[in-house]
Amino acid sequence: MGKPTGFLEYKRETSKAEAPLERIRHFHEFHMPLSTEKQRRQGARCMACGVPFCQSGMMIGGMASGCPLHNLVPETNDLVYLGNWKQAYRRLASTHCFPEFTSRVCPALCEAACTCGLDGEPVSTKENERAIIEMAFEKGWVEAKPPGVRTGKKVAVVGSGPAGLAAAMQLNRRGHLVTVYERNDRPGGLLRYGIPNMKLEKSVIDRRIKLMEQEGVKFVLNANVGAEISAGELLKDFDRVILACGASKPREIQVPGREAKGIYFAVDFLSAVTKALLASNFENPPFELAKGKNVVVIGGGDTGNDCVGTVLRLGAESVVQLEMMPKPPVSRTEDNPWPEWPKVLKTDYGQEEAAAVFGKDPRVYQTTVQEFIMGKEGQVVQVRTVKLRPEKDKETGKTRMAAVPDSEEVIPADLVLIAAGFLGTEPYVAEAFGTELDMRTNIRTDAEKYETSVPRVFAAGDARRGQSLVVWAIREGREAARAVDESLMGYTNLM
Template structure:
């Protein structure tokens, strides 16, 4: 695949990125893709390795290595190299529902497992994927796939995030009649309100939703299943139900002063910003949320980084990001060999912008909050923090992060954003359907299966596997669709 000597002849090159101080002036995407000719050269770097870990999607040491969708990476890279863009799109479509999403927001598990990492830089597979799908949209190759025959079977998908959309797309194309229920005012779930516009422009989501509607998928908005409509009603109306509501139960920080005003869960904060932008057609920016205020972000990961980047765009006076764990190494440690996912320091767009604006990395490692302090009006104004150190628990043998005496500190915090992850599915939904949940409150199924403890009710995505990546949600949605199809028809060709 690719040019046999391409990885030796060409260096990795990625999209041009607007300087931080330029891009923070708005909420637009800020990457300028390579030209077609330069992108073809990047495809040439795919080295025809004997074992393409990039497409394996297997678990190594508890972490995914390679693409969970099993995209045919060397084949699509080769087609980019030879300029066969339509064939590249058709090949990518065999395994992938929404390349336009993952090519923007995925951490590129495929690239982390690329054999070129052994002594060079990985093939820019993520950007090759984006070039393929955007070319396909531009050329009109992405067309509605309307089934010629309908089966008469009906399916309700609860949740319009990546897993729900993937399941709905597959089942509709199979010929079943699919209705997607969404509690928000617009479809997209996490893609819509959990990921900022500068990372994934909502016009990209709208484009795909419109195509799905043309294919026959129905979307019912502003309907909260379990509250506005009962589980019994849905099970009476539909042959099958898929729960794809995400792991939308945020982890809280339960310390004194938590009830102060100005403390938000990250997902609520990000959603409010996006909704304000969309409702005003990007004419109104909710500066009042953070302008001239000291912002404290608690938690790392993608969501924490998104909070940093969003706060800067809202005119924050300062941004501090607390992470409980130690600072990762710059290079792979000996106990983290390729092709495992690299546990190394990554500086994402939000942190880059904070460095440019404030002159330093916003992240403070091995630190947590012990108390929030409010002013006379009840608004949070400060936070007490303490340093942490790793210590082995004598009973369990696990490493725990414990406070270090004498390291307490008080820092300004007029806006606090809790980005500490999610605990699992929301109780009112699982109670409504009476499905079994596991110790992490994820909906329980048999191993590698998607049917719940309740007949005719299936699950997929974060609600099933816990908080994870968009690419995993898409895979789960596709596999749940296959399971539903087989349960309806006695066989499946999905």
């Protein structure tokens, strides 16, 4: 511990964000990193706890506490303080495949479990991580590492999201021949088309893909396994197959008027925007999708927030974000103690921007859709909403959100984006391979194992565990790679 009094001497400081009214004029990342010296001070704030919950990644109260990848957080923070950036990168890379992704989009489970946060502000570990990996790229420390010896074993990875990429990287470095199949026109999966560019620049993904290709990973694009490419073909040509195709089956809103035009699933909308931006090299944003429209976003999570930020950049006339659940408290309640994940109110970039544009937070709590109202040409023109309140079910004893009588309202809506989550993996891939599904329609494997009910076929990421965080997908990919490697070689030395 290089600075025992660092957490007393220095206040938490994070990168400065461009002002909301300025950043909504573009689709690029908008945080300005701290100087190297200021970042070192943030590393000095780490207390090097005897029990570092920040790196535990364990489940407490049904929620993850600390980093699921078990990053060596106190070590890397201390190395940042000492200015030993190269060693900090080596420590980080020993447990983490893609720090450049999580340091941009992760909700920072490590910080939520930081001991400094028990009675003050947590260490800015997420930004320290970003500083480390960007310094490493800048200095040329992140290099292609093709394996010196090939095993001759071949592995197919279906899906190039964070789980698929992590599994591919690990197995390739072990010496296996890895081919990644992606049904879209560019690799990245959720990272590419599910996360807007202002949160994760697509050049960051391209930078990593290029390195993986130099290491020997092969990417096959526009390849829809289970539809255009048969499962039998992969099982014939490869020794093992990993299904890392995500949980991309969106949750539907079944109310009258759902067939109206102008209602889209959030990920479809976000994908369309990103594809248009990439196709025009960001010169021609697809303003026609939202300009001058009254937008209603259904869902209060990260994807809903991304929709808010995106439509603002496309010139929306108004934005309302509907959230079924009650508004969270501003600070922890007694039944949500540290180091549990804090169930508190969080205002993300999209909501900040909407407040700057319209003068108020776009979120409306304890509200859901009762009906979509169509105009003469079948286009959605209004949304009828109803207020909700928590009620205890007399039979089950469980609390559910029930409609409040006579609380209906009608709000204008020219564009509706459904960001209500996902129900599991799309069934055609599982059906093609004959793998079993669990109760939540995810690909079933035994607990803590990654092989499916079909020999030689493994599953990882959201396809196996359901909708989750990028950091969990990376952990799943790494652990699936270990399981595949052990099944091929009889042992594994993958971390």
